[in-house]
Amino acid sequence: MNTADLGLPVAVPSTALFTDQYELTMLQAALRSGTADRRSVFEVFTRRLPEGRRYGVVGGTGRVLDAVENFRFDETILGFLRERGILDEPTLEWLADYRFRGDIWGYPEGEVYFPGSPVMRVEGTFAEAVLLETVILSILNHDSAVAAAASRMSVAAGDRPLMEMGARRTHELSAVAASRAAYVGGFHTTSDLAAGFRYNIPTVGTSAHAFTLLHDTERDAFTAQVQTLGSGTTLLVDTFDVTEAVRTAVEVAGPGLGAVRIDSGDLLLIAHRVRHQLDELGAGKTKIVVTSDLDEYAIASLAAAPVDAYGVGTQVVTGSGHPTCSMVYKLVARADGEEPGTPLRPVAKKSMGAKTSHGGRKWAARRVDEDGVAVAEVIGTGPVPAELADRQLLVPLVSAGKVVAREPLDAARDRHIAARDRLPLSATQLSRGEPVLPTEYV
Template sequence: MNTADLGLPVAVPSTALFTDQYELTMLQAALRSGTADRRSVFEVFTRRLPEGRRYGVVGGTGRVLDAVENFRFDETILGFLRERAILDEPTLEWLADFRFRGDIWGYPEGEVYFPGSPLMRVEGTFAEAVLLETVILSILNHDSAVAAAASRMSVAAGTRPLMEMGARRTHELGAVAASRAAYVGGFHTTSDLAAGFRYGIPTVGTSAHAFTLLHDTERDAFTAQVDSLGSGTTLLVDTFDVAEAVRTAVEVAGPDLGAVRIDSGDLLLIAHRVRQQLDELGATKTKIVVTSDLDEYAIASLAAAPVDAYGVGTQLVTGSGHPTCSMVYKLVARADSEEPGAPLRPVAKKSMGAKSSLGGRKWAARRLDEDGVATAEVIGTGTVPAELADRQLLVPLVSAGTVVAREPLDAARARHIAARDRLPLSATQLSRGEPVLATEYL
């Protein structure tokens, strides 16, 4: 969901300058040469997954749709471009009326992907499609990286809830996007109120070590928090001595204390000790929440610990070591003239090494076995084989410039869980390995 779903007002700034200068200078040169109106097809894909990852997760599609819709050049932006002498007057006049009027197809948000998957296909004139390159890649690379990390952490956590709490570890706007992507990838809540406001994600948070240190005693701090938030609150118990803090917490809040949080030390050992102590004190329903620089491997190592929930920050918002997905935006087909009905012909970069690309407007489908488990990512041009016709992955997102695929964030979250469940079981292994599905080209 977003604030439109909640009935809340949100300022919508232009996204037109979320771009690299060469997108605009290419536009100017194409306008001068008479090629700007040639019908063109660009595709977003990645040549490889981050090292050791078994699958990728599409994150940020909804934000891309917002960005495309708000890609406008108002007088302030045009004045900036004019003042810097970045573009000539004919190009500035062209931009003044710019609206993307083409079509965009893509993997729906939350879907999994593999090397070569055409995650997004942008069709229109060269002029209008080339302008969207940087903003689309910026969103998809960031959000998909966070969503993939979140997915791996969700697998490691099993049924235990995950709290996103990385706002202080990244850019303030990036933190909101990361919260959204983490929710798509399987997290349950966020500490970031801007993300809660913008996207309707459930928010959580109680107190930090500073609150304990503010008071004369730990008991005073716990009493103040319980008086304010009730006995169902979560008390932070590792500022000083954990055992003493747990005892004090139960004395102050009673056996109905909601939870205790542990933020340092040997989490596995401490969690067992705290669980035993809580049970002995009669607080058998009090939950244990752990934080402290967790990643998917640390979460997996705590699977046997009496932990009820995890809070994850730094490793999540930085993609758990892979903060980008290396997605690219390449021209794969274009017309030979500006005539509206001119046929498209494949084009591709043929440089040496790993940076070549495959030309042609592509479709993608996922082959399944008789049990509904995915066996291959199939990509081709031309006609889709009959046996794959109902398993195509790209869906319409924008039609003739109009967004046609808005959906609640919960739909993307549910889609991801379903898509991940259809992968081979080895997809959920945290050990390093190749992509769990091979990419076949037809």
């Protein structure tokens, strides 16, 4: 959900310069050669998953729709392009009236994907579709990487809540997008207020070590926080001595203390000691929150620890070692002429090595077994086999230039959990391995 859904005012800047210059120079050359109006089909896919990943997660679809809708060349932007001498006047005149009027299909946000999956398909004239390449890829590559990392952490955490708190570890705008993608991948809250404002994600936050150090004693700091936020607050107990801090925290807040947070040290050992101490002090319902450079592996290692929630920063907003999905945007079909109704013919890059691609406008479906568990990602260009007709993955996102697939962010989050649950059990293993589903071309 965005602030428009909440009835809040939002400035909507143009996304037209979120692009590489060669998109515009290709446009100018195509206008000059008379090929700009040829009907074209571009597809977004990745040739491989990041090393060791079993599945990918589509993140950022909603942001792509916003970007396409706001891809406009106003006078300021046109003036910049004119001043730099990047484009000639006929091209600038063409851009002044630019609106994407084609169609976009794609895997719905939160769905899982595999190598070759056509996660998004953009159809229109070459001119209007080629301009969207960079902005679409920049959003999908970033958000899908974060969503995949978040999904793995969600699996490792089980039923324990996950808090995203990585805003200070990335660009301020990337932080907002990362919070959104982490929520799609299974996180529950964020510390980033801009993400809470923009996307209605629940926000959390209490205090840092600086707040404790500001006061003359740890007791003074705890007292100030409890008096301000109530006994249900979370007190940070590892500034000095954890054992003493826990004792002081319960004395100040009483047995109804909401939680204590541990941000350093041997989290497994300390969590057990703190849990034992809290129980002895009569604070049996006080929860334990752990932070400190967690990733999916560290979270999994704490599965047997008496931990109630995790706070994750750097690793989730940077894709846990894989900050991009290596998605590409390739022309896969185009008409031989400019006349409406001219048939499409497949085209594909045939370079040496691993950069080949499959031509043709594709459909995708997921084959399942008798128990409803996915067994293969099936991709084709011809008729869809009857047994896969109701298993197709691409849905309409934009029709004749109009966005037709807006949805609350919770819908994408719920979709991801459901899609992940339909994968083979080995998908949730954190050990390195191949994609959990094979990709079959028919």
